[in-house]
Amino acid sequence: MTESVDPNQFIKKWSYRFLKIGIFVSIVLAFYVIYMDAWVQTRMSGQKWETPVKVFARPLSLYQHKFLPQSELVAELKILNYRKVNTVTEPGQYSVSGSSVEFYRREFINVGEQLLPQKIKVKFEDNRILSAHRMNDGEWLLSSIETLDPLLISRKTNSDNEDRDIINLATVPEWMIDTLLVVEDRDFYHHHGVSPFAIIRALWANLIAGRKVQGGSTLTQQLAKNLLLNDSRKTYLRKFKEAITALILDYRFSKDDILEAYFNEIYLGQNGNRAVHGFALASKFYFSKPLVELEQHEFALLVAMVKGPSYYNPTRHVERTKKRRDLVLQLMVSENVSDSADYEKYITKPMVITQSKSKGRALYPAYMQLVERELKALDIDEYNANGLLVFTGLDPVLQKNYQKLFGRSINKLEKKYGLKDINGAVVSVEHASASISALVGDKNPNSFGFNRALDANRNIGSLVKPAIYLTALKSQSYNLATVLPNKAIVMKNNRGQEWQPQNYDKTTSESVLLQQGLVNSLNLPTVHLGMELGLNSVISTLKSLGVEQHIPKYPSILLGAVPMSPLNVAKMLQPIASFGQKLTTSAVISVTDVNGFEIWNKPKKVTEVADYATSYILNEGLKQVTQVGTAKRIGMYYPHVQYAGKTGTTDDLRDSWFMGFDQNKLTTIWIGKDDNSPVELTGSNGALTVFLDLQAARKAETISTPKPNDIDIHPFDVITGEALSGECGEFIVLPIQKSKVKDIKQCPSFFDFLK
Structure with a gap:
């Protein structure tokens, strides 16, 4: 017989069980909510995102009398994606009127300061800034100096799979917020x-x-x-x-x-292996301009992509994405975010994407390799922290042009001379700060591989000669008119091996003037001179110029048997181009935290390698190299600009070098082959040709330096080197320090001729 169950007892029993389960679940849920509450507060109140380390080009300074062609300012504004307009009304715009350029500078953080948006007008005359004005309360006021926001050339995060620019909601236009809410969450508030x-x-x-x-x-x-x-x-x-x-x-x-968190977090696509998060970075990635400068149809596209950045990819799925963008524009009108006139204006706009092709990599890979090495050498603890700002000396206009032209120039050489597998490097240094303005390490500008500017250590050939002649001119015993032997010479080492240098054309003569040895890059006079000076003296000069590596005490170093990279050669030549003043040559100028507070700044120490008078005389000789010497093509190509320079060629034509400088920049070029086989080009027909091609991309300023008070200009006998009282016989006019003028040979007078 089955025992009957009381329904009331059954309900009561299970109600009690469900109550206990409910209480248990409620307690667990309460604890879970408390845990999640604490976790959410910690996550939202702390640092939500990793802020990338940003590397910038140099902020362009604008001041009266600065040498700056108007075209170069316009070119830099274009690189910075300023928009050309008829009337400048907003940040990120510029206009050109005759010899004036007006632009509305964007806000940016500079070293030690935050510069607000500012309308600026710059007037030019003869490739110089005539004046710079800033708009203040509706009036143009003369300014002593203005600064243009620098180009962002790289951004690095510790976690390479995410990237973003953090933006404050207060800086976001209200219509953008309304657009997002209309599409994604109209009941948000x-x-x-x-x-x-x-x-x-x-x-x-x-x-x-x-x-x-x-x-x-x-x-x-x-x-x-x-x-x-x-x-x-x-x-x-x-x-x-x-x-x-x-x-x-x-x-x-x-x-x-x-x-604000949503604006900074939302995922909006991929840049290579790096995810693009936030509207601020997406604006720069897809349109190359700040978020606040977007037009309605551009921001509508970003909002359209929120639903699915891959599905609505504007470069892969154009029609589908445009329909979605147009739907967002319709919603903006229907919800009174914009009016019908704006809709008619923007609905016909094509989707113009200026998406970066770098796939998350730096704009200028060779230059950035140097920046990364310098930062590592600085051993800044904060480098791996968030938000560092790194300011470099990069000139974006120069770098862009050199990258574009270098490969073309190499290809021209290969075609002209029937060669192949040629490569090389370029390093350009600005005199005033010794900052590296441009650096190219491969004929392929987008190469991320072997960087020849940094790592191609090759014999420098005749680029060592300025150091030898500087050693001589620093001595009281030598001047440009000193007579040097041009005879054959044979030397033996302690193992009986012979070294017999020759001039490039295999000729000899009794003697030449020191100036002729320098200008025509003659090997024999240079070797005789170096041996007279002593190898220790020459090595000492090289060390003072900044050569850090070990230099063997062999006579062959007098003809450049010293392997160096193009970067280190540029560092060695910097004091010569700067008239004896040695500065720290580097790419990185300063490092700040995210607010612009300075963490590190390049040392401003200046060391005098040679006095101004000696340097002036040496550089007068180097100027003659570009007029009548081995680089005289420069004078032919650019007759209105005075350059100084020096060609360099190594044994068996393995390396082709050239260094040249004007009033503002020193440029060093190496051409060769990676396997060290002969490139079959001299410095004159190889590296010099590349230099000429690169200079076509810029306007150079002629070297203009005042003659020191203790320098006289004298005629000298080209055979004996004697100082002449006048211009008579075979003579050459040269600068000389007054203290070095000993005896002056009197020129024949009119009466002497009568006799």
Whole structure:
């Protein structure tokens, strides 16, 4: 017989059990909510994102009398993606009128200061700045100096899979916020993180369509999923967790806090292996300009991509993405974010994407390799921290042009002489600061491989000669008119091996003047001179110029048997081009924190390698190299600009070198082959040719330096080197220090001729 069950007792029993389960679940849920509440507060209140280390070109300074062709300022504005307009009204715009350039500078953080947006007008005359004015309360006021925002050339995060620019919501135009809310969460200000009505509306729409056509997640839920949960799995547990997190977010933080986090977190595509997060970085990635400068159709495209950056990729799925963008523009009109006139204006706009092709890599790879090495050598603890700003000496106009022209010039040489596998490097240094303005390490400008500017250590040939002649001119015993032997010479080492240098043309003579040995790059006079001076003296000069490597005490160093990289050669030549003043040559100028507070600055120490008078005389000789010597093609190509320079060629034509400088910049060029086989080019027909091609991309300023008071200009006998009282016989006019003028040979007078 079956025992009967009392229904009331059964209900009471199970009600009690369900109550206990309910209490247990409530306690667990309460603890979970408390845990999530603490976790969300910590995550949202602390540092939410890693801020990238940003590397900038040099901020261009603008001041009266500065040598700066108007075309170069315009070119830099274009590189910075300033937009040319008829009337300048907003940051990021510029206009050109006759000899004036007006632009509205963008806000940026400089070393030690934050520069606000500023309207500036620069007037030019004869490739110089005539004046610089800034707009203040509707009036143009004369300014002593203005600074243009620098080009961002690289950004580095410790985690390479995410990148973003952090933006403050207060700087975002209101219409952009309204556009986002209209499309993604129009009830944002009226729900508490989760919208039941939106969920029901989405479910109904999906049921009617028979597939998922609408989502019910609020903007707050999207933020919870992307920023806090980092979980893309579509499970009920994840949706529950997302809802709890969204409710906590809405309770703990203001709507503006949530919106700002969303603006910085939203995923909007890929730059190579790096994810593009946030509207600020997406604006620069897709349109190459700051978010605040976007037009309505451009921001509508970014909002359109929120739904699916891969599905609505503007470069891969053009038609699909444009339809989505146009839908956003329609919603902007229907919700009164914009008017019908704006809609008619922007709906016809094509999607013009200026998306970077660097795939997350630096704009100028060879230059950035040097920057990274210098930063590593500085051993700045903060380098691996967030938000460092690194300012370099890079001239973006010069770098861009040199990268473009270098490979073309190499290809021309190969075609002209029937050669192949030629490569090389270029290093350009600015005199005033000794900062590296441009650096090219491969004929392929986008190469991320072997950097010849940094790592191609090759014999420098005749580029060593300025150091030898400087050693002589520093001595009281030598001047440009000193007579040097031009005879054959044979030397033996302690193992009986012979070294017999020759002039390039295999000729000899009794003697030449020191000036002729320098200008015509004669080997024999240079070797005789170097041996007279002593190898120790020459090595000492090389060390004082900045050569750090060991230099063997062999006579062959007098003809450049010293392997050096193009960068180190440029460092060695910098004091010569700067008239005896040695500065620290580097790419990195300063490093600051994210607010511009200085962490490191390049040492400003100046060392005098040679006095001004001696340097002046040496450089007068180097100027003659470009007029009548081995680099005389420069004078032919650029007759109105006075350059100084020196060619260099090594044994068996393995290396072709040239260094040249004007009033502002020193440029060193090496041409050769990676396997060290002969390149079959001299310095004159190889590296010099490249130099001429590169100079076509810029306007150089002629060398103009005052003659020192203790320097006289004298005629000298070209055979004996004697100082002459006048211009008579075979003579050459040379500068000489007054203290070195001993006896003056009197020229024949009119009466002497009568006799």
